[in-house]
Amino acid sequence: MKLNTNLLADIFQSNMILPLNKDFKLGGVVENKQKVEVAFNHQNYQTTADEDGNWQVTIPTVSDPNFVGNVLVKAGEKKQEIENLRFGRVYLLSGQSNIEYRLKDEEHFAQVKEELNKGKFQDLHYYNVPQVDYIDPETDEVKPSNLNLEKWHQIDAENCGDMSAVGFYMIKQMREEGVTGPIAVVDCFKGGTSASVWIKKSDLAGDAELNEKFLVEYHDAIAGKTWADFDHETEEYNQKVEKHNKDLVRYLKMHPDTSLSTAKNIVGHTPWPPPARPDLFTRPSGLYETMLSQVKYGVFNGVIWYQGENDTDRAEQYHKLLPLLLQTWRRELHDPSLPVKIIQLPGYNDYPKDSAALIRQVQLDTARKLPETDLVSFVDSGEEHNIHPTNKKVVGERLGKIVAGDNYAGTPYVKNARVENNQLILTVARCEQLKLSKAVYLTVDSHQVEITKDNLSKNQIVVAVEKAPQEVSYAYANFTADIGLYNELDYPVSPFKIEL
Template sequence: MKGHLFKKTILGFVLLIVSSQVANATVTLPSFFTDNMVLQQKSAVQFWGESDAKSITIATSWDKKTYKTNVENGKWNVVFKTPVYGGPYKITINDGTIKTLSNILIGEVWLCSGQSNMEMPLEGWGKINNYKEEIANANYPQIRLLQAEHVESTLPLHTLKVQHDGWNVCSPQTIADFSATAYFFARKIFREKNIPIGLIHSSWGGTLIEAWTSSGALCAIHDFDTEIQAMKSETDAAALLQQYNADLADWEMKLRGSDKGFETGKVIWAIPNFDDSSWKTMTLPSFFDSNGLGNFDGIVWFRKKVNISTINADFTLSYYADDDDMIWVNGNYVGETKGYNVERHYTIPAKFLKKGENTITIRVFDGAGNGGIYGDENFFLKSGKETISLAGNWKYTIGADSKDLPAKPYLAQGQNRPSAIYNAMISPLVNYKIKGVIWYQGESNAERAFQYQKLFPLMINDWRTQFKDKNLPFLFVQLANYKQQKEQPGDSDWAELREAQFKTLKSVSNTGMAVTTDIGNGEDIHPKNKQDVGVRLANIALAKVYNTKTEYSGPLYKSYSIKANVVTIDFDFNENIKARDDMLKGFSIAGSDQKFHWADAKIVNGKVEVYAQEVSNPVSVRYNWADNPNGNLTNASGLPASSFRTDNWKGITEGKK
């Protein structure tokens, strides 16, 4: 009897241990394996995770199969085949504890990436055209959304940080903060094909293409060896920072030395009695690029006289400036701030002020893009209950032009270090089977547009290698029109970036390019019309990936010939080639002197003939070669022609790294 009880006690103890081990065995999945996810149809799909158990079983409801695999070093991986699109389905994982993923669809998975124009949400900071209506109508349960968080890393990561606990069903409640371009892309394809669409959105505003490329790929071109080595070595990183600080200090001395607002190191344009009668007038707050200064980069000084009736305490002043600013009141230095996205908060001591007329002077340095003083139109001085508006006319003049200085030293930091975003926001995804990629980026690389000619194909081929799909469709958006229009033809880094994108389209197979120079905004680097951008990308996918007969491209430059004073341009996609309205615009022509003149252009037998009275022996033709072009060449599709040039003369970005 005692022996029997002893055996039962031992057996119970063993069962307790086993059951305890089973209870503690809990499967862990990557952040993108969740309820509501989309798996790529008709594919061999990897599915993986971690567990404390020795083995694990996975059951898939679409084929009623059960897969068993061993757990090695805490990790497991299975591969199962997916059928043609459909759902919803379930996946059940059992390692002693059962975990079930529900509402899974099988369809098409697209990775959506780039910088701010891809990131731009329907609402939030984006507020696209008709955003309230678009959000209210976003009832598409067959479209699923996965939003990656902004993360950068020195080394490749295995875990993707995501928002909203993983995949979400597209609805008015979930779409507002998602990529507008990606959503309209998916909506168009779904309406046409009725196939579930999964969107993995992994973008980051203001980022450089080299940050999205693996270090292994970048090492092949040697343009970023120093930066990559610095990411591996604290000693090299410290040396790089020390050299940058020295170079920057030297450059800032040169900048200040060239600033006409200073004389022998002393500020002269901030003193109250300085004669600014010859200065021009600008309304603030605003960006000076769209107020008479075009695409100016450098230093602009602003002055305004303000009447103050009573002074009982210090005053405060808040505004934004792009990029750096300094402020004086009645010739007294108040402070300075660096950073285009930093709100200024200045306290003006009462001792700096006087009853009656006071002079406020603000010096703004802009390194690239828009510059000026911006923010709330009602920006004001405030002291207690008293407010004095500063909005309105200010006197301004140029202190220094960046064109007269060497290039400002640059140090890639944070997310813009080479490979830093790839490591954290792409690398964790490379085993997740996708159909293709849509990409909208390039604005941040415009100053190094010539280099982009090798960086862009490099990144595409790198991703194809990492995702183990040498033919992975890669569709991208060519930069939209932006900045002030110029009266005369000339150089443009944005045109050179578009050329790099166009060359990539020509040289890299299974790519597609959406031209958007007709739907941008000269005063806004983030144009609100994301509906057409998404649809244009979708039409490329429908034609090239889904074999749907649809128009998806405007004319693309093919070749040219010269006879006498006429240059004849031939195009691909030239069916019913025409001007969108009236006469053809946007063409310029030059002889061997490389001086371009606006040209007359006409369509003859499906080709464009270009000529100008000023150029008797033409050598080159350019079309839409500007930051903000106004060309109107199109075809039967109604889509715009890509910008192009027939010459290979050295551009303004060649040699910049």
């Protein structure tokens, strides 16, 4: 998918940042079977486009951090040149609204602008993948129709507001941790999305349960309807949203001392999801086709995946969705060992009972099972009735410290549970010394057991038991204020439920 007629895919533009010390790809779309010539760094490369016009060449590693280069592409009578390519670290950020949350809406934005105006945080960059909802298969018309070609940005006080707040704080913290050279994020996200919209249709169809729950349900919802029917349903939905927004504004005006989260808990939350229709981004595989396709030639140092809120209504399928998504993305990006950091859902109470807890457990299990996959937990940073906390600084800075690579690769978690001499012993990975910030409780079978510093021995939690329990859990709820178990670096221990 392209928003222009250039030879290279849209992501390839002047001032682009590419990964240092990794082979990278150049590619795009030309006429079918057309010969393509590429010149880069005093070397020439040739290839022939396939029957759909897709072409790609792989360029050998650039290992000089000071290298600056140009690329010239020729196909027939057409030429395209991009300039000032530089090499450093590049991360793909994806998921839904909390990673999409823009810096201009974050509570520390004014401070960030002031620091940038003083010349802080140099040589940081971002690229926003255009949020294409739908491409008409007959006309190739792109929706929304007002989308423009994006460009690469070097972050400054004027443009920083349009990037991911989490992404900004992540790369800012990486710089403060001593990472040198250009650092960039490629923002490829969309609020309100299930993991199913980012997965290839044939991959969903390959699993009977996922096929039934997502593809079949979607096709049943749109079956027999005309575009007039879809437009009528959408109009009714938009009216409900408009009424909700007016009611919320009215309530806040009448109760000026009430927080937004409290007001939403009283008035109600924004109606969601909108009714299904073929051109809506929430359809299964929709953004795989329109957004992931835009970065398929990209090469990255890692992926940050922050999603799960929209799958709490179908949390029972997430243990299949999340691993399938990561496998799909690694395959599409031709990088089977691409490092992934999974952001574990913060606390938020207004989900179906324990559904966020189940999502967190799947995120933990997936990180433990899949290679080059780590969990980064922010279970201590959520708000009970606000799904979009305005403070993204704590999330991004913790993530940046971990991605910088100077300490643990992710969140501490219980890697082993055993009973020995009437003691339940939980061993925590990524931890040398456990500590408490407040009183916390384990649920051992159906009993609440308070954990004090006397129960902590280096990286182990030791609890006396009369008999071997069948199950033990910690913070296994949509939202709990009892998050207080940390490692020595102040990273929270992941919530868990373990059957013994």
